[in-house]
Amino acid sequence: MAYALQQLINGVTLGMIYGLIAVGYTMVYGIIGMINFAHGDIFMVGAFLSMISLLGLAAFGITSVPLALALTLIFAAAIASLYGWTVERLAYRPLRGSFRLAPLISAIGMSIVLQTFVQVSQGARVKPMEALLPGGVQLMDQGGFAVQLSWMQVAIVITTLVVLAVFTWLVTRTSLGRSMRACEQDLKMAGLLGIDTDRTISLTFVIGAALAAVAGLMFLLYYGVIDFYIGFVAGVKAFTAAVLGGIGSLPGAVIGGLLIGLIEVFWSAYFSVQYKDVAAFSILVIVLIFMPTGILGRADVEKV
Amino acid sequence: MKSALRDAVLSALVALRPVPVAIAVAAVFVGRLLLLAWRGRSRAAARHANRAFAERLTQAGKYVAPLLLIVALAVPLSGDRYYLHLGILVMTYVMLGWGLNIVVGLAGLLDLGYVAFYAVGAYSYAIISTTYGLGFWTCLPIAGILAAIWGIMLGFPVLRLRGDYLAIVTLAFGEIIRIVITNWVSLTNGPNGISGIPRPTLFGLKFTPAGGPGSFSDFFHLPPSPTWRAVYLYYVILVLALLTNWVTLRLRRLPLGRAWEALREDEVACRSLGINVTVTKLTAFAIGALFGGFAGAFFATRQAFVSPESFTFIESAIVLSIVVLGGLGSQLGVALAALVMIGGFEVFRALADYRMLVFGAALVLIMVLRPRGLVAGRTPTVALGRKREISAELVAQGRG
Amino acid sequence: MADELLEVTDLTMRFGGLRAVDALSFVARRGEITAVIGPNGAGKTTVFNCITGFYRPTGGGVLLTHADGARFALQRLPGHRIARRARVARTFQNIRLFAGMTVLENLLVAQHNTLMAATGFGILAVLGLSRYPVAERQAIERAREWLDAIGLTERADDPAGALPYGAQRRLEIARAMCIDPVLLCLDEPAAGLNPRESDELNRLLLRIRADGCSILLIEHDMGVVMRISDHIIVLDHGRKISDGTPEQVRADPHVIAAYLGEGDEDEVPAEEVVA
Structure with missing residues (x-):
């Protein structure tokens, strides 16, 4: 019981990180129908930016942890947004309205560029960082097994929820959100009605990248180690989460993220760590067999 | 600025x-x-x-293809082992590209996990040959068939899925295979890989660098040299690649190949004409996987060593890029793209770590400049009169 | 001659709360052209999709009887079997040709199952060891007959997507005919055609009927419907409101009311239709 509760806490924390990344995938997919393969790498860049920022702030003598985290959050999100914007501008916009596979290959190319760029500029070695928020609260103790809720986990869950709340407000209550939803329904029609679709798409990438950067910061805080390859692994799982939740659906992305996080953590805890990814992918395949458009996805009714 | x-x-x-x-x-x-x-x-x-460029290229294709073949046949004459190894590498990717072209280019099914079939082929050969002592030519069909079976197993549940759902599931299967071969240590020796995989023989003649009794150089009274093996390997992969090409070209003119292309154009219409969509997709998957498996077995015998590292997503991405860059469905385009990309990658060897950077940027740039690939357009499979090239704008890329 | 080919009984199709087709029953007889007409949104295409296996109906049955007595419960067959075994062919409201393939290739794909049977599981044909070349020649011959019938022989080697609209419509019908159907379902074949093309279409449909293939037709163009149909079924809001010969239907007050939109007691409120 205690053990399971501990896994639940860990799973939710991890799931939040996946969910944040998955939102970026699902948004871009919803609007322009492409898999943004470079998104996982934006997340990775976000993690590196966070590390650089934290080290830099420490060098400037800013030792207040909440302040440093807040500044880092803003810094990483801002710079990662620029990355997202640039990637869209260079690799995707010229291919708008092009054939289906060209943007995909372009995205893979961009992903390779970002990954290699970080690898050569930061080195291939794993970068460790000391825990910023040590300690936590002991929830219960059962037969010598203590259930820990670390401050880090609390911080991750709270930050994610706040960020998602802001994001939900942005999408449902602002005119930008309205444009985004209109573009998602029908890009051409939205353009005819006077929505600047290019700008809306750019902003979608910017918002997605900012969320990914937040996820990057969370990842850095949670695991304390990052390398240039985390983007691929987390990206694939976040995309899996987006598909699991029903691609194009924003709540679906978060639900999918949580599910993938929970599956991964529980499988590792009760069965085998090595096969945790196999478990996550297998669940994906099984879910898709019974719900071909994911959990919250719109049914893909073919008009004939 | x-x-x-x-x-x-x-x-x-x-x-x-x-x-x-x-x-x-x-x-x-x-x-x-x-x-x-x-x-x-x-x-x-x-x-x-x-369009003008594409037309010129297609017309030139009549001369380019035979020319390429002659050059390909003549590579060993250089006697330079560097070129031989490069040639083997390029040919392996040509073969993989042609294999994936069946799935992506003809049937229009986006497969992001092609490397899984490559891995199944390689490991099948590695395990069977080291366990039962069977030779390359015996194991080659087994490896291919095992990969095809894996293709059918993969295809069966997922072919109902459309578009990018299929893409992510194939990607997931590719990753699953890699994780399993990394962790199933008793069978695959895990991350350490399998070494001592037998090299191919020519009617029982071995290609040992030092010569000796029973070796190729001994039998033909040639000076013993490691080059013979490289030459032999080169011709093996050339023949395998040409086999892939030949089968694909034949199939394109048969109902099955036509059904693949029709599927890429419009799945709903196919169904209304009585074509069993699932079976047709499965055959594309299985045949693509078969050739992937052959290529994998060749890879294992060439290296004499396999490890999970060789079968990462980036391999799938490279092969897919070759197919898209070549122009979906175009055999000549795929060969050219493999030559340009793998050869180009070698040319930039001096860049060391920055090589992948250039590679990624090149992918973006080529796609932006030629989103339809090098040889766009489609040649009809049958005609009452003269076959005329179909402009790429009309040809669909599939939704599966 | 005029025995029952297609019997639709209590066919119902629900999408969420909306009954697109509501307990519809009708009969289409062999050797006739049966037209299904009705205002926009009456559920005509839904009926077609249920008959041809693209939708699985919520309730009711669709029974097809061949001349030799073989019977097929279409609501239970998968789509490709309906075309292959029950030999029901269809066209689409938005033309669905294989745009990147030539006109001839389109017609050969339609003969897939016949040709496939001649390839010896594919393997023999790859090796060049089957009677496939003969089968292909026959298939091309058959395609050529249809090309002559629709006047597209000259354009056989052009991509289907490059044909003018009217020619695409005719090609789609010819392609459907290449599966050798007993029933041809046409979803608005005259939509977007000019009067001359409409006339050509009429002649083509009458010829198809004369060759022994029955036709089920959805059409808005009353000129086409009244001139060539033997039997008309009128739908409104998913229900049958009239059924009979063109003369009977033309005189039916329900039909007039439905088309002019007055005095219809079971009119669905607008919100419900949107839902």
């Missing part, structure tokens, strides 16, 4: 070292210039030029 500067500033912010920053700035700057130059031409003119 302004945007180049902006890009540079943000590049600098992530990099703590000056040299990569400078290179990144330069790359972005040049990229921008090219983009502007490309935009400078009017869209219509660009499209017209593109």
Whole structure:
């Protein structure tokens, strides 16, 4: 019981990180129908930016942890947004309205560029960082097994929820959100009605990248180690989460993220760590067999 | 200028070292210039030029293809082992590209996990040959069939899925295979891989570098040299690749191949004409996997060593890029793309770590400049009169 | 001659709360052209999709009887079997040709199952060891007959997507005919055609009927419907409101009311239709 509760806490924390990344995938997919393969790498860049920022702030003598985290959050999100914007501008916009596979290959190319760029500029070695928020609260103790809720986990869950709340407000209550939803329904029609679709798409990438950067910061805080390859692994799982939740659906992305996080953590805890990814992918395949458009996805009714 | 500067500033912010920053700035700057130059031409003119180029290339194809074949056959004459090894590498990718072309180019099914079939082929050969002592030529069909079975097993549940759902599931299957071979230590020896995989023989003649009784050089009274093996391996992969090509070209003119292409054009219409969509997709998957498995077995015998590292997603991505860059469905295009990409990758060896950077940027650039690939357009499979090339704009890329 | 080919009984199709087709029953007889007409949104295409296996009906049955007595419960067959075994062919409201393939290739794909049977599981044909070349020649011959019938022989080697609209419509019908159907379902074949093309279409449909293939037709163009149909079924809001010969239907007050939109007691409120 205690053990399971501990896994639940860990799973939710991890799931939040996946969910944040998955939102970026699902948004871009919803609007322009492409898999943004470079998104996982934006997340990775976000993690590196966070590390650089934290080290830099420490060098400037800013030792207040909440302040440093807040500044880092803003810094990483801002710079990662620029990355997202640039990637869209260079690799995707010229291919708008092009054939289906060209943007995909372009995205893979961009992903390779970002990954290699970080690898050569930061080195291939794993970068460790000391825990910023040590300690936590002991929830219960059962037969010598203590259930820990670390401050880090609390911080991750709270930050994610706040960020998602802001994001939900942005999408449902602002005119930008309205444009985004209109573009998602029908890009051409939205353009005819006077929505600047290019700008809306750019902003979608910017918002997605900012969320990914937040996820990057969370990842850095949670695991304390990052390398240039985390983007691929987390990206694939976040995309899996987006598909699991029903691609194009924003709540679906978060639900999918949580599910993938929970599956991964529980499988590792009760069965085998090595096969945790196999478990996550297998669940994906099984879910898709019974719900071909994911959990919250719109049914893909073919008009004939 | 302004945007180049902006890009540079943000590049600098992530990099703590000056040299990569400078290179990144330069790359972005040049990229921008090219983009502007490309935009400078009017869209219509660009499209017209593109089409003219495609037509010229297709016409030239009649001469380019035989020429390429002659060059390919003549590579061993150079006697230079560097070129032989490069040739083997390029040919392996040509074969993989042709194999994947069946799935992606003809049937229009987006497969992001093609490397799984390559891995199944390689490990099948490695395990069977080291366990039962069977030779390459015996194991080759087994490896291919096992890969095809894996293709059917993979295809069966997922072919109901459409579009990018299929893409992510194939990607997931590719990863599953890699994780399983990494962790199933008792069978695959895990991350350490399998070594001592037997080399192929020619009717029982071995290609030992030092010669000796029973070896190829001994039998033909040639001076013992490691080059013989390289030459032999080169011709083996050349023959395997040409087999792939031949089967694909034959199938395209048969109902099955036509059904694949029809599926790519419109799945609903196929169903209304009584074509069993699932079975048709499965055959495409299985045949694509078969050739992937052959290529994998060849890879294992060439290296005499396999490990999970060789079967990462990036391999799938490279093969898919070759197919898309070549022009979906075009056999000549795929061969050219493999030559340009793998050969080009070798040319930039001096760049060391930056090589992948150039590679990624090149992918983006080529797609932006030629989104339909090098040889766009489709040749009809049958005609009452003269076969005329079909413009790429009319040809669909599939939704599966 | 005029025995029952297609019997639709209590066919119902629900999408969420909306009954697109509501307990519809009708009969289409062999050797006749049966037209299904009705205002926009009456559920005509839904009926077609249920008959041809693209939708699985919520309730009711669709029974097809061949001349030799073989019977097929279409609501239970998968789509490709309906075309292959029950030999029901269809066209689409938005033309669905294989745009990147030539006109001839389109017609050969339609003969897939016949040709496939001649390839010896594919393997023999790859090796060049089957009677496939003969089968292909026959298939091309058959395609050529249809090309002559629709006047597209000259354009056989052009991509289907490059044909003018009217020619695409005719090609789609010819392609459907290449599966050798007993029932041809046409979803608005005259939509977007000019009067001359409409006339050509009429002649083509009458010829198809004369060759022994029955036709089920959805059409808005009353000129086409009244001139060539033997039997008309009128739908409104998913229900049958009239059924009979063109003369009977033309005189039916329900039909007039439905088309002019007055005095219809079971009119669905607008919100419900949107839902």
